[in-house]
Amino acid sequence: xxxxxxxxxxxxxxxxxxxxxxxxxxxxxxxxxxxxxxxxxxxxxxxxxxxxxxxxxxxxxxxxxxxxxxxxxxxxxxxxxxxxxxxxxxxxxxxxxxxxxxxxxxxxxxxxxxxxxxxxxxxxxxxxxxxxxxxxxxxxxxxxxxxxxxxxxxxxxxxxxxxxxxxxxxxxxxxxxxxxxxxxxxxxxxxxxxxxxxxxxxxxxxxxxxxxxxxxxxxxxxxxxxxxxxxxxxxxxxxxxxxxxxxxxxxxxxxxxxxxxxxxxxxxxxxxxxxxxxxxxxxxxxxxxxxxxxxxxxxxxxxxxxxxxxxxxxxxx
Amino acid sequence: xxxxxxxxxxxxxxxxxxxxxxxxxxxxxxxxxxxxxxxxxxxxxxxxxxxxxxxxxxxxxxxxxxxxxxxxxxxxxxxxxxxxxxxxxxxxxxxxxxxxxxxxxxxxxxxxxxxxxxxxxxxxxxxxxxxxxxxxxxxxxxxxxxxxxxxxxxxxxxxxxxxxxxxxxxxxxxxxxxxxxxxxxxxxxxxxxxxxxxxxxxxxxxxxxxxxxxxxxxxxxxxxxxxxxxxxxxxxxxxxxxxxxxxxxxxxxxxxxxxxxxxxxxxxxxxxxxxxxxxxxxxxxxxxxxxxxxxxxxxxxxxxxxxxxxxxxxxxx
Numbered sequence: 001x002x003x004x005x006x007x008x009x010x011x012x013x014x015x016x017x018x019x020x021x022x023x024x025x026x027x028x029x030x031x032x033x034x035x036x037x038x039x040x041x042x043x044x045x046x047x048x049x050x051x052x053x054x055x056x057x058x059x060x061x062x063x064x065x066x067x068x069x070x071x072x073x074x075x076x077x078x079x080x081x082x083x084x085x086x087x088x089x090x091x092x093x094x095x096x097x098x099x100x101x102x103x104x105x106x107x108x109x110x111x112x113x114x115x116x117x118x119x120x121x122x123x124x125x126x127x128x129x130x131x132x133x134x135x136x137x138x139x140x141x142x143x144x145x146x147x148x149x150x151x152x153x154x155x156x157x158x159x160x161x162x163x164x165x166x167x168x169x170x171x172x173x174x175x176x177x178x179x180x181x182x183x184x185x186x187x188x189x190x191x192x193x194x195x196x197x198x199x200x201x202x203x204x205x206x207x208x209x210x211x212x213x214x215x216x217x218x219x220x221x222x223x224x225x226x227x228x229x230x231x232x233x234x235x236x237x238x239x240x241x242x243x244x245x246x247x248x249x250x251x252x253x254x255x256x257x258x259x260x261x262x263x264x265x266x267x268x269x270x271x272x273x274x275x276x277x278x279x280x281x282x283x284x285x286x287x288x289x290x291x292x293x294x295x296x297x298x299x300x301x302x303x304x305x306x307x308x309x310x311x312x313x314x315x316x317x
Numbered sequence: 318x319x320x321x322x323x324x325x326x327x328x329x330x331x332x333x334x335x336x337x338x339x340x341x342x343x344x345x346x347x348x349x350x351x352x353x354x355x356x357x358x359x360x361x362x363x364x365x366x367x368x369x370x371x372x373x374x375x376x377x378x379x380x381x382x383x384x385x386x387x388x389x390x391x392x393x394x395x396x397x398x399x400x401x402x403x404x405x406x407x408x409x410x411x412x413x414x415x416x417x418x419x420x421x422x423x424x425x426x427x428x429x430x431x432x433x434x435x436x437x438x439x440x441x442x443x444x445x446x447x448x449x450x451x452x453x454x455x456x457x458x459x460x461x462x463x464x465x466x467x468x469x470x471x472x473x474x475x476x477x478x479x480x481x482x483x484x485x486x487x488x489x490x491x492x493x494x495x496x497x498x499x500x501x502x503x504x505x506x507x508x509x510x511x512x513x514x515x516x517x518x519x520x521x522x523x524x525x526x527x528x529x530x531x532x533x534x535x536x537x538x539x540x541x542x543x544x545x546x547x548x549x550x551x552x553x554x555x556x557x558x559x560x561x562x563x564x565x566x567x568x569x570x571x572x573x574x575x576x577x578x579x580x581x582x583x584x585x586x587x588x589x590x591x592x593x594x595x596x597x598x599x600x601x602x603x604x605x606x607x608x609x610x611x612x613x614x615x616x617x618x619x620x621x622x623x624x625x626x627x628x629x630x631x632x633x634x
Contacts, residue, residue, distance in 0.1 A: 036460070037460035037507065037509065041459075042458065042459060043457070043458075043461045043464035044457070044458045046440060046444070046447070046456040046457075047447075051440055053459075053464070056461070092509050092510050093509065094481070095437070095438055095480045095481035095510070096440075096458045096510030096512070097510070098438060099439050099440035099441050102435070102440070102441040103438070103440040114431045114434065121420070122412060123416035123420040124419040126363045126420070127363070127367050127368070127420040127422070130365050138362065138363065140363075141360075141361045141368075141413045141416070141417060142359060142360040142370075143353070143359050143413075144359070144373070147360035147370070151362065162409065163412045163413045163416070191354070191399070191401070191406075192354065192399065192409050193359065193410050193414070
């Protein structure tokens with residue numbers, strides 16, 4: 001039974017997982033869907049038991065029924081770069097590729113595309129977090145300057161975040177979480193939807209990486225008073241030190257409930273921990289990076305991912 | 318309690334539903350998300366019970382908690398036409414708009430975006446159809462000319478279909494279902510994923526429109542032998558006559574199972590009925606048109622949609 005890994009060629013984090021699967025003797029097919037149909041072939045016949053057929057690369061041919069799990073890591077878009085009718089070719093290729101994979105019965109996804117899509121919607125995610133019992137900072141999405149002003153008066157000091165995460169432009173733009181000054185002019189809110197959130201007076205940051213039912217906790221040192229490190233993703237890497245941390249049992253229970261409700265097999269949670277020990281839920285990134293945390297905090301995440309991907313399908317247990 | 322209808326301004330089919338809702342005294346907010354945030358405003362605060370706030374158009378303001386159902390009809394893309402960073406603005410607007418709506422608790426969707434997305438994948442759809450007991454013609458998705466040749470030898474005569482439906486180009490391209498000649502050269506299959514299907518020797522076509530648990534059946538007259546009307550969508554409208562038809566009980570049972578498994582509230586099913594009375598499943602279009610069939614076959618679909626949208630939310634029953 002083969003593990004199908006969908007990612008681009010330059011993905012060194014995926015290499016860590018592939019090495020582990022190789023060491024365990026688990027067959028791996030690594031494909032960038034962007035190469036379909038240029039150098040990657042597909043033949044899938046609809047049958048009563050799901051699609052039958054094969055994926056063919058320049059290195060090997062894999063039977064569709066032999067796929068036990070699919071890791072959607074950093075895939076390129078299918079049908080990229082066709083000379084004729086590129087938009088339609090991309091759409092046809094996407095539907096052939098993912099339609100076939102979606103139809104494979106009993107395959108385990110990390111993560112299923114629908115679960116990944118749903119989790120990217122911040123307001124939905126905050127609702128799920130709240131429903132499983134997490135503490136969630138007051139958050140506003142708006143295009144109305146007056147609503148932003150009222151929210152600042154009620155909940156300030158605030159931070160401003162991107163609504164969607166990274167921008168699709170090339171090169172991609174990213175908006176670090178930034179402090180909103182007390183005298184901010186919110187007129188610009190009318191131009192594009194804006195996400196404002198109560199600033200959490202945190203003592204330290206937690207990145208909790210979840211793989212199936214295993215949790216890997218990294219935390220920063222306590223923040224010296226006065227240091228402005230709102231968004232560690234953009235801080236000086238030398239200034240933020242990460243080490244392995246502990247997950248309180250009630251947080252673990254809520255994380256498990258979140259993963260179930262969001263139908264995720266992998267998630268990277270960010271929490272801000274305050275002086276009274278409260279873990280404030282900031283975000284769950286269904287495709288968050290883990291290589292950095294594995295390295296600096298000694299967390300065996302890639303091993304856990306390989307183990308999850310290499311486990312038998314439900315129908316074969 | 319308000320019905321939220323997401324569609325473009327020129328949607329006369331939506332007008333039919335709005336008229337019925339108006340006659341029933343059900344409040345309606347009709348919005349094209351393409352107008353957000355230019356002329357449509359949003360303010361949504363995350364709270365323990367889901368988003369609280371409002372949508373504001375030039376005509377009215379609607380409380381988010383007052384929305385009972387959402388009809389995703391023919392919406393434009395949020396954030397369309399921003400002057401600065403249009404790609405990012407579109408993404409931020411999409412996430413603010415649909416993230417807020419996705420987080421509304423207890424709201425009934427026709428159809429939920431994730432269910433709509435999943436249903437567009439043809440191979441997945443055929444698997445669901447097969448799993449609920451429908452007869453499905455042999456179907457191949459491939460980029461391999463040799464696989465196409467073998468499939469033609471095993472299952473011909475064949476038809477060729479679009480994998481994805483309509484193309485995203487402007488104006489959109491569409492590929493009618495077309496007959497594949499017996500001596501076809503399949504070399505071009507390598508250029509873009511191709512969908513080939515055994516040609517059903519049909520006597521007549523059925524379009525079954527499903528709204529919640531109500532079914533509206535339209536059928537053509539029996540096809541005179543020799544008339545080539547493979548794809549009625551592109552046939553001479555004068556040559557294809559539609560009238561109301563009956564749904565056999567076993568087909569109705571399977572349709573209900575399909576709607577449940579696909580999590581659809583609305584679906585337009587196409588069947589080809591053969592001489593022995595077999596209904597071959599061709600497709601379920603989660604956003605298929607119904608205005609034409611309402612008109613020519615006298616099927617009260619818009620009334621059923623209005624009734625479904627106007628029904629109380631589950632939490633209020």
